[in-house]
Amino acid sequence: MKKKVILMSIDGMRPDGFLTCGNPYAEEMMKNAYYTLNGQTVFPSKTLPCHMSLFHSVTPQRHGITTNVYQPMARPLNGLFEQLHLFKRICAMYYGWGEIRDVATPATVTYGECINARRSADRIESSDTALTDSAIARLRSQAPDFVFLYQVETDEKGGHDFGWMTEEYKARISTALDNVRRVVQEFGDEYTVIVTADHGGHDRMHGTDLPEDMTIPMFYMGPDFPKGVRFEGGSILDIAPTIAKIMEIEPADEWEGTPVI
Numbered sequence: 001m002k003k004k005v006i007l008m009s010i011d012g013m014r015p016d017g018f019l020t021c022g023n024p025y026a027e028e029m030m031k032n033a034y035y036t037l038n039g040q041t042v043f044p045s046k047t048l049p050c051h052m053s054l055f056h057s058v059t060p061q062r063h064g065i066t067t068n069v070y071q072p073m074a075r076p077l078n079g080l081f082e083q084l085h086l087f088k089r090i091c092a093m094y095y096g097w098g099e100i101r102d103v104a105t106p107a108t109v110t111y112g113e114c115i116n117a118r119r120s121a122d123r124i125e126s127s128d129t130a131l132t133d134s135a136i137a138r139l140r141s142q143a144p145d146f147v148f149l150y151q152v153e154t155d156e157k158g159g160h161d162f163g164w165m166t167e168e169y170k171a172r173i174s175t176a177l178d179n180v181r182r183v184v185q186e187f188g189d190e191y192t193v194i195v196t197a198d199h200g201g202h203d204r205m206h207g208t209d210l211p212e213d214m215t216i217p218m219f220y221m222g223p224d225f226p227k228g229v230r231f232e233g234g235s236i237l238d239i240a241p242t243i244a245k246i247m248e249i250e251p252a253d254e255w256e257g258t259p260v261i
């Protein structure tokens with residue numbers, strides 16, 4: 001049977017924010033995962049550059065996207081979505097910030113939805129939770145091979161609006177972890193679930209090379225990984241090669257990261 005993966009990115013989630021957010025599921029995640037609390041993202045520690053690196057397993061210096069405005073790559077390379085499409089895997093993507101769409105070329109995404117966190121704020125309490133509902137409905141009905149679920153409110157409505165490590169920021173992390181719990185409880189047997197962040201943050205910003213911005217947690221939960229084992233370090237560039245290995249597809253030649261298994 002083909003192995004399947006759900007990747008959940010929680011924007012701007014610092015490891016110490018994860019540990020102190022007060023959600024009891026944090027403890028349970030650490031018991032179930034092969035995980036790091038001092039992984040490293042890439043510089044500049046901004047959302048689109050970091051997600052481009054997550055999916056293309058090269059640094060911003062190589063893919064060329066160094067701001068939150070997408071531009072076509074000077075030297076294009078396949079990312080995870082393109083490789084999955086090449087090997088006939090069905091992909092889906094759920095996201096709360098439109099610019100994230102550019103991590104995948106459109107033809108590689110079969111199902112998906114964008115619920116803009118800011119523009120939907122007067123209608124729905126949490127775009128993160130609404131997107132999780134949408135992804136869960138699709139997982140139930142079509143069971144895509146790969147699902148990317150991107151939760152932005154930790155960053156936008158937590159870090160930027162109130163400040164990193166404030167109670168408001170931690171409350172957004174707690175909501176995001178409730179969404180992780182719902183996904184793992186229903187689909188954790190069929191899917192490997194990977195949870196990460198694109199970057200951290202400090203004060204009401206991120207983007208620098210400070211450790212607060214550059215350090216991210218990463219959790220791998222599935223049959224290929226030991227449970228309750230913490231490893232040191234690790235790079236955001238390792239996530240795409242790890243998913244390729246789990247799903248038994250070839251990585252792109254240009255990828256620079258290393259599978260963690």
Ligand SMILES: [Zn+2]
Nearest residue numbers: 011012047198
């Ligand atoms: Zn971000």
